[in-house]
Amino acid sequence: MDSDIGLWAIPLAILGGAIRVSPPFLFVSLGEVLTERSGRINLGLEGTLVFGAMSGYALAYQTGSPWVGVLAAAVAGSLFGLVHGLLCSLPRVNDIAIGIAMMLLGMGLAFFFGKPYIQPVAPDLPAISFGWWSELQQVQAALRVNVLFLIGIAAAIGLWWMFRATRLGLIIRVVGDSSDAACAMGIRPSVVHTFATAAGGAFAGVGGAYLSLFYPGSWNEGISSGQGLMAVALVIFARWNPIACLWAALIFGGAGALGPALQSAGISQGYYLFYAAPYVLTLGVLIATSSPTRAVTGAPGELSITK
Amino acid sequence: MAVVDHSPVPGPRGLASPEGWLAALARRSEAVLIPLGALIAGLAVFGLFLMSQGKSPAEFYGLVYKAGFGTAFSWQNTLSRTAPLLFAALCVALPARLGLVVIGGEGAIVMGGVACGALAGALSGWPPALALPLMAAAGALVGGVWIGAVGWLRHVRGVNETIASLLMAYIAIALMNHLVEGPFRDPASLNKPSTAPLPEALRVGNIPGWDVHWGLIFGMLACLLAWILIERTTWGFAARIAGGNARAAQVQGLPVGRLIIGFTALGGALAGLAGVFEVTAVHGSANASLAAGYGYTGILVAFLARHNPLVIIPVAILLAGFEASSGLVQRRMDLPDATTLVLQGIVFVAILMSETLYGRLRLFAPERWRST
Numbered sequence: 051m052d053s054d055i056g057l058w059a060i061p062l063a064i065l066g067g068a069i070r071v072s073p074p075f076l077f078v079s080l081g082e083v084l085t086e087r088s089g090r091i092n093l094g095l096e097g098t099l100v101f102g103a104m105s106g107y108a109l110a111y112q113t114g115s116p117w118v119g120v121l122a123a124a125v126a127g128s129l130f131g132l133v134h135g136l137l138c139s140l141p142r143v144n145d146i147a148i149g150i151a152m153m154l155l156g157m158g159l160a161f162f163f164g165k166p167y168i169q170p171v172a173p174d175l176p177a178i179s180f181g182w183w184s185e186l187q188q189v190q191a192a193l194r195v196n197v198l199f200l201i202g203i204a205a206a207i208g209l210w211w212m213f214r215a216t217r218l219g220l221i222i223r224v225v226g227d228s229s230d231a232a233c234a235m236g237i238r239p240s241v242v243h244t245f246a247t248a249a250g251g252a253f254a255g256v257g258g259a260y261l262s263l264f265y266p267g268s269w270n271e272g273i274s275s276g277q278g279l280m281a282v283a284l285v286i287f288a289r290w291n292p293i294a295c296l297w298a299a300l301i302f303g304g305a306g307a308l309g310p311a312l313q314s315a316g317i318s319q320g321y322y323l324f325y326a327a328p329y330v331l332t333l334g335v336l337i338a339t340s341s342p343t344r345a346v347t348g349a350p351g352e353l354s355i356t357k
Numbered sequence: 358m359a360v361v362d363h364s365p366v367p368g369p370r371g372l373a374s375p376e377g378w379l380a381a382l383a384r385r386s387e388a389v390l391i392p393l394g395a396l397i398a399g400l401a402v403f404g405l406f407l408m409s410q411g412k413s414p415a416e417f418y419g420l421v422y423k424a425g426f427g428t429a430f431s432w433q434n435t436l437s438r439t440a441p442l443l444f445a446a447l448c449v450a451l452p453a454r455l456g457l458v459v460i461g462g463e464g465a466i467v468m469g470g471v472a473c474g475a476l477a478g479a480l481s482g483w484p485p486a487l488a489l490p491l492m493a494a495a496g497a498l499v500g501g502v503w504i505g506a507v508g509w510l511r512h513v514r515g516v517n518e519t520i521a522s523l524l525m526a527y528i529a530i531a532l533m534n535h536l537v538e539g540p541f542r543d544p545a546s547l548n549k550p551s552t553a554p555l556p557e558a559l560r561v562g563n564i565p566g567w568d569v570h571w572g573l574i575f576g577m578l579a580c581l582l583a584w585i586l587i588e589r590t591t592w593g594f595a596a597r598i599a600g601g602n603a604r605a606a607q608v609q610g611l612p613v614g615r616l617i618i619g620f621t622a623l624g625g626a627l628a629g630l631a632g633v634f635e636v637t638a639v640h641g642s643a644n645a646s647l648a649a650g651y652g653y654t655g656i657l658v659a660f661l662a663r664h665n666p667l668v669i670i671p672v673a674i675l676l677a678g679f680e681a682s683s684g685l686v687q688r689r690m691d692l693p694d695a696t697t698l699v700l701q702g703i704v705f706v707a708i709l710m711s712e713t714l715y716g717r718l719r720l721f722a723p724e725r726w727r728s729t
Contacts, residue, residue: 093519093520137706137709137710140710140713141713142712142713142715143709143710143712143713144709144712146458146519147458147660147709148706148709150458150460150519150656150705151702151705151706151709152702152706154653154657154698154701154702154705155699155702155703155705155706156702157695157698157702158695158696158697158698158699158700158701158702159695159699159702160695161693161694161695161698162693162695162696162698162699165693165695271695275527276523276524276527279520279523279524280524282520283520283524320535320539322531322532322534322535322538322539323531323532323535325531325534326527326528326531326532326535329524329527329528329531330528332524333521333524333525333528336516336517336520336521336524337510337514337516340514340515340516340517341514341515342512342513342514342515
């Protein structure tokens with residue numbers, strides 16, 4: 051049944067859009083939380099996201115299974131993270147600059163190897179419909195939730211628990227808050243940094259696989275529009291808390307869905323400006339949450355971007 | 358691991374003695390040989406990458422040389438692409454003097470180009486000698502405000518300039534799409550929404566006798582002036598102090614905030630000029646072609662030149678040659694467009710890795726030559 055629900059279509063489309071658009075934000079920001087809690091920043095996750103999208107799509111097409119694609123994206127992402135982590139372990143190599151270089155390299159490699167996969171169609175990831183109770187098609191469309199999003203929610207809770215209650219989480223937090231304290235405890239910070247960056251990269255890769263395997267659900271060179279970068283800013287907004295990342299990702303997803311939602315409701319005036327909404331929101335959040343005089347609440351002590 | 362050096366420390370020698378001369382040369386060559394070595398290593402790694410794809414690196418570099426630097430025609434093609442890279446690299450190098458990593462020059466290029474293209478419509482009847490400087494000033498002003506805002510946010514709110522500048526670049530591209538599709542659109546531009554084409558009188562021509570537009574000369578001039586600003590003025594000196602230690606600079610009474618905003622705004626103004634030249638000399642109107650990625654290649658140029666404005670000139674020519682030849686090389690060797698991006702990424706990683714070598718190689722440290 052496709053009934054006319056008037057302007058209600060806009061908030062509904064934004065809700066549906068938030069659910070559809072937010073998983074890449076969620077995965078990348080969870081990865082970045084893991085990396086930044088260890089005291090490093092990986093700005094290259096945009097490149098990792100794009101490479102994850104490509105490798106996930108390619109493997110899903112080759113094997114016919116989208117889950118093999120997700121796994122491949124995770125492995126590829128962790129390799130990018132590993133390279134970033136190892137390079138930054140060299141003395142006097144700047145993690146922000148390496149991130150920019152890895153962003154370029156990741157996109158370059160993704161476009162290089164991804165060219166043959168622009169045409170073929172890979173299988174999609176399955177989605178579960180939570181809108182069965184409604185007869186409205188718009189509601190049903192809005193509440194189609196991808197399995198990977200549910201996995202992302204579980205991962206957010208899992209990471210939160212890990213930082214709070216496990217020895218591993220404590221080790222990562224100690225390294226992130228004070229390298230000296232970690233050394234005194236017999237932990238080698240560079241090893242923790244490297245593994246945290248590699249694991250963070252795996253999350254970003256999975257976020258990329260969601261882009262190419264569910265929404266928008268195809269591989270092309272414009273697949274990511276800065277989600278990887280926005281997620282890095284989103285982590286500051288979420289105060290390095292994995293659960294807060296979930297809410298932040300939904301807000302950002304909703305902002306990203308604003309343009310298409312208004313367009314689908316027939317408002318076409320200046321809709322390019324609405325495409326800028328996520329970036330403006332990110333910048334606004336950065337301005338609101340930064341401070342020139344004191345360290346940001348909840349920030350890991352060794353993190354370079356908040357100093 | 359620190360090796361304790363028990364050999365007698367060589368006493369101070371004048372440049373007159375041959376060994377003193379050699380020692381001075383060794384110290385000075387570190388800043389040249391390490392980046393050069395990193396560049397060659399990066400190109401070699403890219404060669405291995407090509408071999409892994411079953412392509413010949415020799416053929417690749419041979420074609421790059423032929424199509425980028427081999428003939429007068431290819432030199433002109435290369436030099437035409439050098440101009441925006443010079444400006445874009447300065448947009449990275451000037452803030453870098455203060456320790457800031459600004460990577461959103463693309464946004465200033467785009468906004469500068471749109472401002473210039475939009476103003477050209479209003480100035481169509483004016484004499485070019487008056488209209489062109491006004492258009493350039495508009496582009497530089499908008500570009501300067503765009504990146505200067507990043508510096509301002511950095512100073513008053515402590516917003517990370519790297520992320521903010523890249524976000525501003527995304528916003529600039531969305532704003533440009535809005536403006537050339539809407540308010541500034543020339544109704545005659547059907548397939549590719551653009552501002553109205555510039556009248557012939559308002560277009561910037563070529564350097565006499567060359568097929569290269571004036572942007573190259575202005576870009577080189579900008580590099581020279583930026584070098585003088587950084588190396589020969591008190592502002593440049595103050596910026597270096599503030600970049601080394603902001604708190605110490607503040608204690609010294611240096612206007613750190615004004616330096617940050619000034620250097621970022623100047624960098625943005627220069628990137629805006631890149632957009633002005635792209636519109637007035639290359640495209641003839643402002644449209645989506647402005648976002649051609651010069652801002653991002655400029656980051657690599659600046660890092661390869663280690664943020665030295667004079668070194669930016671040869672590095673920009675080299676990378677422009679790679680870009681100019683990319684079309685031909687990719688067609689001949691059946692490689693995807695992204696090959697250039699892979700090459701740039703590998704060279705970028707190599708140059709950043711080489712930072713770790715400074716001060717660690719005995720070759721460049723004469724006082725350690727005798728300890729074996």
